[in-house]
Amino acid sequence: MKLLTVAIPCYNSQDYMRYCIESLLPGGEDVELLIVNDGSSDRTAMIADEYARRYPTIVKAIHQENGGHGEAVNAGLRNATGLYFKVVDSDDWVDVRAYLKILQTLQKLQNEDKMVDMAISNFVYEKEETSYRKIMKYGGVLPEGKIFTWEDVKPFRKGQYLLMHSIIYRTQMLKDCGLELPKHTFYVDNLFVYVPLVHVKKMIYINVDFYRYFIGREDQSVQESIMIKRIDQQLNVNKLMVRQVDMDSIPHPNLRRYMFAHLEIVTVVSAILLIRSGTAENLMKKKELWKFIKDTDIKLYQELKYGFMGRLIHLPGRAGRLISVGAYKISQRLVGFN
Numbered sequence: 001m002k003l004l005t006v007a008i009p010c011y012n013s014q015d016y017m018r019y020c021i022e023s024l025l026p027g028g029e030d031v032e033l034l035i036v037n038d039g040s041s042d043r044t045a046m047i048a049d050e051y052a053r054r055y056p057t058i059v060k061a062i063h064q065e066n067g068g069h070g071e072a073v074n075a076g077l078r079n080a081t082g083l084y085f086k087v088v089d090s091d092d093w094v095d096v097r098a099y100l101k102i103l104q105t106l107q108k109l110q111n112e113d114k115m116v117d118m119a120i121s122n123f124v125y126e127k128e129e130t131s132y133r134k135i136m137k138y139g140g141v142l143p144e145g146k147i148f149t150w151e152d153v154k155p156f157r158k159g160q161y162l163l164m165h166s167i168i169y170r171t172q173m174l175k176d177c178g179l180e181l182p183k184h185t186f187y188v189d190n191l192f193v194y195v196p197l198v199h200v201k202k203m204i205y206i207n208v209d210f211y212r213y214f215i216g217r218e219d220q221s222v223q224e225s226i227m228i229k230r231i232d233q234q235l236n237v238n239k240l241m242v243r244q245v246d247m248d249s250i251p252h253p254n255l256r257r258y259m260f261a262h263l264e265i266v267t268v269v270s271a272i273l274l275i276r277s278g279t280a281e282n283l284m285k286k287k288e289l290w291k292f293i294k295d296t297d298i299k300l301y302q303e304l305k306y307g308f309m310g311r312l313i314h315l316p317g318r319a320g321r322l323i324s325v326g327a328y329k330i331s332q333r334l335v336g337f338n
Helices: 017-030 044-054 068-079 096-111 171-176 189-199 224-229 231-244 253-277 280-296 298-306 308-312 317-335
Strands: 004-010 031-038 059-064 084-087 118-127 133-136 167-170 203-215
Touching: 004 017, 004 068, 017 031, 017 044, 017 096, 031 044, 031 068, 044 059, 059 068, 068 084, 068 171, 068 189, 084 171, 096 118, 096 203, 167 171, 171 189, 189 231, 189 253, 224 231, 224 253, 231 253, 231 280, 253 280, 253 298, 253 308, 280 298
Parallel strands: 004 031, 004 084, 031 059, 118 203
Antiparallel strands: 084 167, 118 133, 118 167
16 A cells, blocks of 8 residues: 555646656655546646656556546545545645655554544745745644644634645545545635544644645636636535534534634635625625525524624625725735735
8 A cells, every 4th residue: 555645636737737746756656646637638648648657656647527626636536545645736846855754754653553534734835926935834733743633733823724735634534534526616625625624533743844835827716806707616615615514513622613714714705705796696696605504504604694704794885895805905915825
């Protein structure tokens, strides 16, 4: 069994996928790299096959009809044979020294017959054409370098979240919990992180700056204008997060506190984007989103709507919407990324 499976979803990625793959090859025989060609029309398939030929014991090329990012992750998980599972998008990359430290840690756990459900590391926002960097760290919140449980987790700060870039899950846990991401949908990384958390019991935090998350390209899915165009997909993910996790069934208060904060920020982003679009249709969709939450879980609805962030996005009238958007813009400047 391989120690780590890395799924690399690729759609028309010919211009940057090599850099991503090359950053992962130093893992050697401890890893399997699954390059998932999601119906690309450029040279992505040829490049994937080239690496599979050159590194037959490490790289496998998977070709499928276009199903979107979520289905590419699903394909990676279906084919994964590694003890742990990681997703690295084809326009991102990893730091080699941090990568080797993570593999060393996972190998040590295996040698000692110890298992964790989730390994966490830092990630770095790399912004195009600037020297700007922001590192998402978890020191002071998570114990470092030892196995811990939710009992040991301290409150996360605002703006500090577990994203797909920061986590490695135990493969069998993901399969056992039945994780399956929706097809033809962007922003499913929130589901990938969020839904399995209720099954996580043991964790380890490896304080290295591992994942390099590239932002700032004009065609990137997280650009605000593109997110507004794809707002129905954001709303679908938001609703699935509400539907697939029953907050009252979450076993530990520290875990519930984190999952509420994660859901809250996703919901606020949905609402702000709907407000920012400025259309009557999208303002109606904002009302529909909150009605959906209310109909699904009245207690959750009350917590979300009457918390600080919920009150902020429910200020009445056009003036209230302007205040909400202004607060959003200030947050963007303070944080420094999309």
